Every structure is written in C-alpha cells, then in structure tokens.
Amino acid sequence: MSQEAVTSPAVMDVAAEQLGEDPGALAGSVQVVIDGTTPLARVAIIATGLSPTQSQSRAAAVASAYTAYVDQQLATALVTLQQRQAEAITEARDLQQAVADDPGDAIAATNLATALSKMTTINLAIESVNDAGAATAVVSNPAPGEPTVPSALIVLLLALATGLIVGIAAALIRDQFDNRLRGEEEIESTSGARSLGELSWDRGVASTHPPLPVAHNDRTDLSERLRTLRSTLQVFLPDRQAVAVVTSVEPGDGKSFVSANLAMAWARAGKTVILVGGDLRRPDLGRYFYDAADGEGLSEILQEHEIGETLARSSVESRLNTTSYRRLRVLPAGAEPPDPADLLARPVLGDIVAHLRSLADVVIIDSPPAIGMADAALLALQSDGAVVISSVRKTDRVLLADTIAALHAAGAEVIGVVANRSRRKLPKTYASYYVNRGAHAPVPQVPAIQDPAASATVAELRRLLDAPSDPAPRSRTRASGTESADREDPRAADSDEAADGPDTTDADRKTASDAS
Numbered sequence: 429m430s431q432e433a434v435t436s437p438a439v440m441d442v443a444a445e446q447l448g449e450d451p452g453a454l455a456g457s458v459q460v461v462i463d464g465t466t467p468l469a470r471v472a473i474i475a476t477g478l479s480p481t482q483s484q485s486r487a488a489a490v491a492s493a494y495t496a497y498v499d500q501q502l503a504t505a506l507v508t509l510q511q512r513q514a515e516a517i518t519e520a521r522d523l524q525q526a527v528a529d530d531p532g533d534a535i536a537a538t539n540l541a542t543a544l545s546k547m548t549t550i551n552l553a554i555e556s557v558n559d560a561g562a563a564t565a566v567v568s569n570p571a572p573g574e575p576t577v578p579s580a581l582i583v584l585l586l587a588l589a590t591g592l593i594v595g596i597a598a599a600l601i602r603d604q605f606d607n608r609l610r611g612e613e614e615i616e617s618t619s620g621a622r623s624l625g626e627l628s629w630d631r632g633v634a635s636t637h638p639p640l641p642v643a644h645n646d647r648t649d650l651s652e653r654l655r656t657l658r659s660t661l662q663v664f665l666p667d668r669q670a671v672a673v674v675t676s677v678e679p680g681d682g683k684s685f686v687s688a689n690l691a692m693a694w695a696r697a698g699k700t701v702i703l704v705g706g707d708l709r710r711p712d713l714g715r716y717f718y719d720a721a722d723g724e725g726l727s728e729i730l731q732e733h734e735i736g737e738t739l740a741r742s743s744v745e746s747r748l749n750t751t752s753y754r755r756l757r758v759l760p761a762g763a764e765p766p767d768p769a770d771l772l773a774r775p776v777l778g779d780i781v782a783h784l785r786s787l788a789d790v791v792i793i794d795s796p797p798a799i800g801m802a803d804a805a806l807l808a809l810q811s812d813g814a815v816v817i818s819s820v821r822k823t824d825r826v827l828l829a830d831t832i833a834a835l836h837a838a839g840a841e842v843i844g845v846v847a848n849r850s851r852r853k854l855p856k857t858y859a860s861y862y863v864n865r866g867a868h869a870p871v872p873q874v875p876a877i878q879d880p881a882a883s884a885t886v887a888e889l890r891r892l893l894d895a896p897s898d899p900a901p902r903s904r905t906r907a908s909g910t911e912s913a914d915r916e917d918p919r920a921a922d923s924d925e926a927a928d929g930p931d932t933t934d935a936d937r938k939t940a941s942d943a944s
Contacts, residue, residue, distance in 0.1 A: 431460040434471065434494050443493040447485060457483075458490055470567070476576065483573030495564045502563045509554050516547035609823040612847040618825045619832040624660050624815065624844035627653050627686070629851055638716045639685060642693045643753065654686075657846065658693040664813060664843045669785035671811040672843065673706070675795040675804040676818070677831045682848045683817045687794035688716035695756040699789040702748065705761030706793040706807050708768040713758065713794060720749040720758045727762030729780055730771040739779040745787060759784070768796075772806040781810040798831045808840035816845045 433439070435455050444451040461472040473494070475486035523540035527533060578586070609615070615623040630650040633639045641651040665672060674690065676683040684707070691703040705711045705725055713721035724747050733739050748757045765771050784791045793811060798804035808814040814835055818828055828845070835842050 431462060433497075434458075434460040434473065434490070436497075439490065439493045439497050442496065443486075443489040446489045446493070449486075454486060454490075457486060473570075475570075475573075477573060480573040480575075484570045487570035491566060491570065495566065498563045502557065506554065506557050509550055509557070513547065513550040513554060516543060516550055519543045520547055607825050608821050609818055609825055609828060609847065611820060611850065611852065612845075614825065615818070615828070615845045615847060619829045619845060621816070621832045621842050622844040624846045625653065625657055626820070626847040626850035626852060627657070627682075629849045633685075638688075638718070640689055640692050640716055642689050642696065654689045655693050657686075658690055658697065661690070661815065661843065665790070666812060668789055669791075670789070671781055671785060671791040671793065673793045673795045673804065673808045673811045673814040673840075675798045675808070675814055675816055675831075675835075677797065677799060677816065677823050677827050678819075679710075679797055681797070681817045681819045681823065683797070684712040684716070684794050686815070686817055686846065686848070687792050688713060691756055691790075691792045692753060694790045694792075695753055698755070700755045700787075701790045701792065702757050702759060702784050702788040704759045704784065704791060704793040706795045706803070708761050708765060708771065708803070709796055709801075711761035711764075711794075713760070717749075717751050717758050720751045721760050723747075723749065723760050723762075725760030725762035726780070727765050727768075727771065729762075730774055730776060731765065733774070733776040733779075735775060737776070739776050739783070741783045741786070744780055744783040748787070757788070769802045769806070772803055777806065778810050798835055799827060802838075805835055805838035805840050808835060808842075809838065811841075813841040813843035815843050817848050818845055820847050820850045822849070 435458060437451065440451045440455045440458075444454045447454065457476045459474040459476075461474065463470040463472070471494075473487050473490050475483050475490065477483035477486055520540065520543040523536055523543050526536040527540055530536065577583075609618070612623040612626045615621065628649045630641070630648060632648070633641060633650065636644075641648060642654050644651070661672060672690075674683050674687040687703065691701045695701045703713065703717075705713050705721060708727050711721070729739070729743055729747065732743070744759070748759055750757055781791070791811075793807050795804040795807045795814075798814075798816065804814065816828075816831055816835075832842055832845070
C-alpha cells in the first residue's frame with residue numbers, strides 16, 4: 429500500500445466523477461498519510477476545500493473510491509487464483525494418469541509431485557482470501573472541515589506587524605541611500621559648522637511683492653524666524669561696522685531672499701544697513717528692491733580701479749542707491765563682467781569693503797554659491813564671516829560638507845549654516861502669539877512717536893541734526909558727495925517698529941538733503 433495508490437488516476441477519476449469536479453484539481457486538494465506501525469495499515473485521507481462541506485465531501489468520495497478500488501483488485505486476484513487452481517488440477521490429473529500408465533516413469537512422478545504442491549499452495553491462497561473478509565474498513569467517517577486560515581484578529585495583527593516591519597525597513601533604506609539634509613540637527617554632524625537655525629517654508633511669500641516678509645506687520649512663522657536669525661548673527665558679528673557674506677551650497681537655496689530680509693530686519697531694528705549685490709554672475713536683488721538694485725555698482729568700481737590705484741570713498745558712496753525703506757541702501761552688482769572671479773580677486777575689493785564698513789552699521793553681501801566658484805570665498809575673506817544657506821530635503825549632505833571645507837581652505841570664517849525651507853510645524857500653542865496674526869486681524873494704528881522732530885520746522889530739524897553726534901559718518905547726499913555727521917535720533921530707532929516701512933513723506937528726504 430502506498431500514497432500513489434490512493435491518488436492514482438483509477439481512484440481520482442472515480443471520485444471526481446462522483447463529485448463532478450476535475451480529477452487534477454481533486455488530486456491537488458487531497459493529502460494521504462499512511463501509518464505502518466500497526467499490524468493493519470491505517471490510511472488517513474485529508475482533503476481541503478472552499479467550505480467545510482466541500483472538504484468533507486471530497487474526503488468521503490476519495491475514501492469510497494479507494495475502497496471500491498481495493499475490493500476490485502482483491503476480486504481480480506481471487507479470480508486469477510481460481511483460474512490457476514483449475515489449471516493446476518487439470519495438470520495434476522494428467523500427470524497422475526501418466527504415472528498410472530507407467531509406474532516406472534520417474535520424471536512423470538516428479539512432475540506430479542510438483543503439480544500437487546502447486547495446487548496445494550493455490551488452494552491455501554484462495555482459502556486465505558476467503559477467510560480474510562473485507563479488504564478495507566472505514567474506521568471513521570469524514571467530519572466537516574475546519575478552517576485552515578487564521579482568524580480575522582490574527583490576520584489584522586499580522587497586517588499591523590507587517591506594516592510596522594515594512595515601515596522600519598523603508599526608513600532604514602532611506603537613511604542608507606537618501607543623502608539629503610533633513611533638518612538643522614544634521615548640520616553640525618555633517619559639516620562641522622554650527623547651525624544658525626531653520627527658516628520655515630511659507631507658500632504666501634511667492635504671492636508677496638516684493639517678497640520681504642520682515643518688511644510687513646504680519647507676524648508669521650517665517651518672519652519671526654528671520655528676526656531670530658538676525659539676533660543670532662548679532663552674537664557673532666561686531667556691534668558696529670559688521671560685514672557678513674551670505675552664500676549657499678547650490679543655486680536656488682534662497683541666499684538672495686535671506687540676504688534681502690536680513691538687511692531689512694537690521695534696518696527695522698534701527699541699524700543703518702548696506703546690502704551689496706556681490707553676485708556678479710546672476711544678480712537677483714532686483715526682485716526685492718526694484719530700481720534701487722539696478723544701475724552701476726560693484727562691478728564698475730572694481731573695473732575702474734586697477735592694482736595700486738587709490739579708491740576714493742566717493743566712488744563707493746556715489747553708487748549707493750536709496751530704497752523706500754529707512755536706513756537701508758543698496759550697492760547694485762552692476763553689469764556682468766566677463767571675469768567675475770578675477771575682478772573680485774583685486775586688492776581694491778578690500779578697500780571697497782572698508783569704505784562700506786564706515787558708511788553703515790551692518791553690511792550684507794549677497795554672494796554666489798560657494799561650490800565651483802571662487803567668488804564666495806574672495807568676498808568672505810573681506811568680511812567678518814560667511815553664512816551658508818542650505819535647503820531641507822534638497823541639499824546633499826556631502827556637498828554641504830564640501831562647501832564648508834572649501835571656505836575654510838580659502839581662509840574664510842564660516843559663522844554657520846541656515847536650514848532653509850523647513851517643513852517643521854510650530855506647536856499650535858504658538859498660534860495665539862503671532863502666527864498669521866496679520867491675516868486675521870486688522871493692523872492696529874501705530875501711535876505717533878513722541879519726538880520733537882515730528883512736527884518741527886525745517887530750522888528746528890537742522891538744529892537737531894547739527895547737535896553733537898557719533899563721530900562715525902552715518903549718512904551721505906549723492907548730489908553733493910560731501911560727508912555728514914548725521915545721526916538717527918535714538919527715540920526714533922525703535923526695533924522693528926511698524927513705522928519702519930517705506931518712507932511716506934517728503935519731509936524726511938528733504939531734511940536729509942538739508943543736513944548735508
């Protein structure tokens with residue numbers, strides 16, 4: 429007895445015909461287990477199906493077909509034995525007659541003995557089959573099938589575990605192969621430079637003209653972070669005549685945006701600021717200050733002064749353009765030269781920066797990206813330090829490290845790195861303080877500043893401006909080119925006051941001209 433006998437076509441065809449199924453499909457759903465440890469072999473037939481009833485029907489049909497198959501095989505064997513018995517009897521009779529006819533024939537006597545022995549063996553086999561009874565017996569009828577799939581709860585738990593494992597695997601794969609910067613916490617470990625904070629992504633900036641969030645009274649997450657960056661940089665820069673270069677890892681990281689808004693933030697904080705278009709290749713300050721960022725500028729000054737020539741302060745001061753914002757002037761980049769790096773390598777660049785220092789409290793230089801170009805390093809060498817702008821989920825960490833290493837190799841001081849376009853959200857508890865306040869409530873009217881100069885005549889303004897002041901020059905008149913000891917009234921230089929928007933009266937411009 430073997431498993432092949434139970435699953436043979438002779439059995440499966442009969443069972444499949446009873447069930448009305450395909451024999452191949454039925455054979456694939458049946459499993460046979462034979463226990464040969466007992467005197468009588470025990471055959472277990474296990475069938476699977478789409479339902480408990482189907483599995484029970486399949487097992488019963490196969491058992492019935494196999495029983496019929498065994499009975500048929502036994503009946504066939506019995507018929508064969510009976511035929512052989514008849515043949516043996518006939519042969520024995522013939523040999524017995526031959527011995528009777530010739531008692532001395534030894535061969536006939538031997539053959540007779542063999543035939544009688546054969547007949548006896550066949551008789552014993554027939555008696556054994558007849559005495560054995562039924563060839564098979566069904567010990568237990570098939571019961572309805574039991575579910576072979578897990579319960580819904582187990583399936584749910586397995587799905588949750590699988591999802592968790594897949595999520596962890598995806599995170600590990602991302603950490604292994606995604607080399608992009610994911611936040612400010614990776615800056616120091618990646619590049620060795622300090623982190624200066626994150627600037628959040630603000631969709632509303634794109635629709636603002638000009639895109640200067642700190643120039644408005646709306647209290648947004650981005651504008652507050654820009655002011656925080658200004659406060660952080662004040663720790664690393666001198667109180668007066670500070671120069672900072674703003675560069676980036678790659679184009680499109682937002683260096684010009686940060687430069688313009690930092691300059692605006694310092695101007696609103698009561699500092700005199702000069703924003704320099706140091707990107708002679710692709711100047712972008714015109715998006716923020718329009719005509720004030722256009723015209724002759726740094727490029728023309730560098731081209732006009734060869735090595736060894738003395739640079740007059742008027743050559744720098746005459747090219748500074750006033751903006752519509754108080755205390756903020758712009759030195760444009762000028763016309764694009766054929767050799768920007770060679771121009772910036774001239775010694776006169778140091779004289780230009782020195783004159784700019786004397787004309788403002790803070791000088792911000794918008795520089796080209798630092799990778800692949802020497803411009804940023806040349807400008808940073810003349811400053812108090814460079815601020816590197818990177819983009820979250822865009823900047824390659826290897827490029828960030830290479831940028832910092834290149835600036836250090838050139839001898840430039842790197843103040844730190846800013847992670848721009850961060851998607852990290854502020855806690856909801858901060859919303860009541862400043863987030864989008866300007867979008868939901870009208871801007872309150874700012875009370876008039878209690879300053880005698882607010883309603884004074886021109887003569888009174890002259891008297892105030894002629895009073896003793898800081899010896900460092902703070903303003904100039906482009907028409908005459910002469911220097912002035914003009915100083916901002918401390919009572920009118922409040923940090924980030926709402927009145928520090930665009931100039932609204934001609935009196936301020938007239939007063940500055942009269943004081944020259």
